[in-house]
Amino acid sequence: MAAKPFASSADLTDKPRTLEILDDGVYALTAEGDPNIGAIEGEDFLVCFEALATPTAAREWLALLRRHTGKPVRYLVLSHYHAVRVLGASAFDAQTVVAHDATRALIAERGEADWKSEFGRMPRLAKDAASVPGLTWPTATFSDTFTIALGGDRGDLHLRHPGRGHTEGDIVAWLPRQRILFAGDLVEAEAALYTGDSYHREWAGPxxxxxxxxxxxxxxxxxxxxxRGRAAVDAAIGQTRHFLETMIREVGAVHDRGGTLKEAFTATHAALAGRYGHWPIFEHCLPFDVSRLWDEFSGITRPVIWTAERDREVWDLLQD
Structure with missing residues (x-):
């Protein structure tokens, strides 16, 4: 049997993109399981949410956005630190790059390693990788909340840190007037979870x-x-929680009985594949997810840094 391609290295086909206007001056770009990105208009400026993997990729998004608004980008909000979310930041020419305090610390600690790791796992997203000028550094950080007054009658945009989850420093962007939430990777809508840098039990709970x-x-x-719609939103949050809880149950059971990481991966894959196996990046993510959760059960509180070399070691260990 041929070896399973590493992570998403064989996924080289561009995904159709959909730009949606969610409300007056509120935009989202989705791409069939690729990272989502958004923008919110202020009275005379833009707030952009997420930056994509490279400036070249980001400029393609901005070209679509410029069909609807020519306002300058005052704020670029980074929901967390992963390379495919942040390294396109230079294309936005933002006055202020906002992130959580922990995200800045994570960039300092493991940004270079994460850059090499994620571009190796997802080469298609690293469009024109040479266009990345270096690590993206926030210029404003916060611990709990950060409010952006949008001006006029547009209300406020509230950035919040709901707790540790996908990473230590996840933030969401909340428009209470429109009841629109940009949730970052804390919630996935029919796409598999990547949890290699996560705090599973905190994420699934508080x-x-x-x-x-x-x-x-x-x-x-x-x-x-x-x-869209309360029932669908609740279902997306519920699916995210169920994915996490299933992993916690399966990995915990194997760990408690003195089994192996490979046995935990096999059990977790079997428990999740029927419901979630057809979702984007499921096969890519699960070896790294189980490895991180195994570490948590082993008392390793903070995620171990992923390097390109460690990625391959874990992948090879857990494949049949």
């Missing part, structure tokens, strides 16, 4: 509780289609 408590009518997750 962090998702805090996201759900906002009661958005429209939710843009990290990947997947825009979710």
């Amino acid at each position: 962090t998702l509780d805090a996201v759900a408590a906002l009661r958005p009518d429209t939710l843009i997750g990290g990947r997947g289609a825009v979710t």
Whole structure:
């Protein structure tokens, strides 16, 4: 049997993109399971949410956005630190790049390693990798909340840290007047979760509780289609929670009985594949997800840094 291609290295076909206007001056770009990105108009400026993997990729998004608004980008909001979300930042020419305090610390600690790791896992997203000028550094950080007054009658945009989850420093962008939430990778809409840098039990519990408590009518997750309507939003949050809880149950059971990481991966794959196996990046993510969760059960509180070399070691260990 041929070896399974590493991560998403064989996924080289561009995905159709959909630009949606969610409300007056609120935009989202989705791409069939590729990272989502968004923008919110202020009275005379833009707030952009996420930056994509390279400036070249980001400029393609901005060209689509410029069909609808020519306002300058005042704020670029980074929901967390992963390379495919942040390294396109220079294309936005933003006055202020906003992230959580922990995200800045993570960039300093492991940004270079993450850059090499993620571009190796997802080469298609690293469009014109040479266009990246270096690590993206936030110029404004916060611990709990950060409010952006949009001006006129547009209300405020609230950036919040609901707790540790996908990473230590995830933030969401909440428009209470429109009841629209950009949730970053804390919620996925029919796309598999990547949890290699996660805090699984916090994410599945109080962090998702805090996201759900906002009661958005429209939710843009990290990947997947825009979710509309309270029932659909609750279902997306519920699916994310169920994915995490299933992993916790399966990996925990194997760990408790003195099994191996490989056995934990096999059990978790079997438990998830029927419901989630057809979702984008499921096969790519799961070896790294299980490895991180195994570390948590082994008492390793903070995620071990992923390097290109460690990626391959874990991948090879867990494949049949």
